[in-house]
Amino acid sequence: MSTGHGALTRRMVLLGGLAAAAGASLPWPTGAVPWGSGDPFTLGVASGDPWPGGMVLWTRLAPQPLAEDGRGGMPRRAVPVQWQLAEDERFRRVVRSGTAPAVAERAHAVHVEVDGLPAGADFFYRFRVGPYLSPVGRTRTAPDPLAMPAARLAVASCANYANGWYTAYRHIADEHPDLVLFLGDYIYEYAARTGDVRQVQGPVTSTLATYRLRYGQYKRDPDLQAAHQAAPWMVTLDDHEVQNDWAAGLGERGVGGPGFLARRAAAFEAFYEHMPLRRSSVPAGPRMQLYRRLDWGRLASFHVLDTRQYRSRLACGLPSCDPVRESPRRTITGAEQERWLLHGLASSPATWQVLAQQVIFTYLDRDPGPATNFSADDWNAYPAERQRVLRALVRQRVRNPVVLTGDAHQHLASDLRADLTDLDSPVIGSEFVGTSVSSGGDGSDHAEHLRRAIAQSPHVKFQSSRRGWLRCELNGSVWRTDMRVLPYVSRPGAPARTAASFAIEAGRPGLQTL
Numbered sequence: 113m114s115t116g117h118g119a120l121t122r123r124m125v126l127l128g129g130l131a132a133a134a135g136a137s138l139p140w141p142t143g144a145v146p147w148g149s150g151d152p153f154t155l156g157v158a159s160g161d162p163w164p165g166g167m168v169l170w171t172r173l174a175p176q177p178l179a180e181d182g183r184g185g186m187p188r189r190a191v192p193v194q195w196q197l198a199e200d201e202r203f204r205r206v207v208r209s210g211t212a213p214a215v216a217e218r219a220h221a222v223h224v225e226v227d228g229l230p231a232g233a234d235f236f237y238r239f240r241v242g243p244y245l246s247p248v249g250r251t252r253t254a255p256d257p258l259a260m261p262a263a264r265l266a267v268a269s270c271a272n273y274a275n276g277w278y279t280a281y282r283h284i285a286d287e288h289p290d291l292v293l294f295l296g297d298y299i300y301e302y303a304a305r306t307g308d309v310r311q312v313q314g315p316v317t318s319t320l321a322t323y324r325l326r327y328g329q330y331k332r333d334p335d336l337q338a339a340h341q342a343a344p345w346m347v348t349l350d351d352h353e354v355q356n357d358w359a360a361g362l363g364e365r366g367v368g369g370p371g372f373l374a375r376r377a378a379a380f381e382a383f384y385e386h387m388p389l390r391r392s393s394v395p396a397g398p399r400m401q402l403y404r405r406l407d408w409g410r411l412a413s414f415h416v417l418d419t420r421q422y423r424s425r426l427a428c429g430l431p432s433c434d435p436v437r438e439s440p441r442r443t444i445t446g447a448e449q450e451r452w453l454l455h456g457l458a459s460s461p462a463t464w465q466v467l468a469q470q471v472i473f474t475y476l477d478r479d480p481g482p483a484t485n486f487s488a489d490d491w492n493a494y495p496a497e498r499q500r501v502l503r504a505l506v507r508q509r510v511r512n513p514v515v516l517t518g519d520a521h522q523h524l525a526s527d528l529r530a531d532l533t534d535l536d537s538p539v540i541g542s543e544f545v546g547t548s549v550s551s552g553g554d555g556s557d558h559a560e561h562l563r564r565a566i567a568q569s570p571h572v573k574f575q576s577s578r579r580g581w582l583r584c585e586l587n588g589s590v591w592r593t594d595m596r597v598l599p600y601v602s603r604p605g606a607p608a609r610t611a612a613s614f615a616i617e618a619g620r621p622g623l624q625t626l
């Protein structure tokens with residue numbers, strides 16, 4: 113593409129200018145590259161999982177990101193990739209640099225863990241191979257463990273490329289949050305369908321090559337790249353990174369077996385290859401450690417959950433299924449993660465205890481009449497574990513619990529009560545469900561089938577079926593969430609607006625409408 117070549121040329125000219133300006137401070141070689149020619153940084157750069165002394169820097173070499181074999185146009189040999197981290201955008205004050213191998217077994221992805229940096233500080237980073245220089249990303253370290261800085265978060269999920277443009281990602285980039293939380297459905301596994309706004313390539317993803325190709329296509333999107341370049345991300349996955357509605361060893365419609373586990377292993381490998389995750393999340397076959405905790409000083413603890421890998425099978429949502437649904441043996445996190453979560457909630461000193469996770473937590477009966485109809489896939493299908501978590505929040509006097517949720521393709525703002533089925537029990541926390549970046553297409557202010565059901569749910573304070581994201585601003589005394597929405601995603605360039613805003617005061621549970 114001629115535009116790609118133009119961008120490359122500009123970057124190379126810029127590099128020349130910088131090298132001249134910085135004298136001999138860029139001792140990078142300019143030899144031949146082993147793939148012939150072509151910019152290898154077509155998928156952008158990313159950073160993630162910051163801690164007080166550092167963060168993960170990511171890129172993947174793919175001069176031909178749409179090559180059908182999923183190899184991105186790279187040869188089988190390993191390629192050394194140079195990286196730099198600087199205090200300034202022009203890389204005059206480089207504070208760390210090094211070389212990391214990009215190996216074919218990992219699709220020539222690079223994950224660099226930089227350490228020993230000052231806490232709570234901004235940095236810029238870039239990569240280089242031969243004459244090719246990557247775009248520059250902005251990142252930051254987490255605050256000092258004793259600090260209580262204000263923070264700005266963007267919360268996003270569900271970015272079906274075929275359903276619409278990534279306008280929400282562009283707005284997130286423009287707002288420069290401190291951290292982006294991505295709560296699942298970064299890709300969708302489906303093949304192209306009639307009526308798609310944008311065409312995906314390739315079949316339904318099921319092998320390593322097809323998952324890699326899908327990420328290659330998604331990550332070429334300039335709005336997505338801009339959002340990664342703007343801030344570090346903390347990512348988790350949901351179902352569509354593997355297959356719709358998968359649950360532990362079972363795929364869609366409960367079909368399991370070795371075929372599904374092989375698919376899960378391929379999906380996990382491709383997810384790791386394309387995300388700024390730490391070494392602790394390197395997959396081992398069909399297993400990957402994704403639940404983890406990230407502390408933002410004394411301001412917030414983010415308990416990032418994995419509600420897919422260890423869950424009991426889906427239950428049907430109808431009353432006839434209640435004996436199964438309500439079984440205390442059912443789990444959405446697995447016993448080990450549940451213990452880890454409850455222990456972490458009890459021991460963290462942070463003001464805001466945040467569950468960053470996939471599926472709706474609050475009580476939501478989707479039947480507008482006297483009957484009940486629960487999702488078979490969210491916490492309403494695992495009510496015994498949900499009640500154990502709520503009891504622990506009360507018993508352990510957990511400070512200011514906030515649940516952040518993806519998956520639902522709608523904004524919801526709800527209060528959480530000690531007993532979700534008893535509207536007289538005390539409010540103990542709140543949940544914000546962030547709608548989708550693009551999944552579901554343009555959407556509307558309300559989904560009619562949910563409007564009447566939600567009218568009967570006084571703990572639900574707000575609902576919207578528009579596309580968008582959550583913008584959260586928090587300090588030691590107040591959490592504010594703006595429900596950001598877009599009028600359309602079927603065309604690029606939609607303006608964003610705030611459909612509703614809520615505040616929570618620390619020490620005083622419950623949503624306040626602003």
Ligand SMILES: [Fe+2]
Nearest residue numbers: 270297519551
């Ligand atoms: Fe989704």
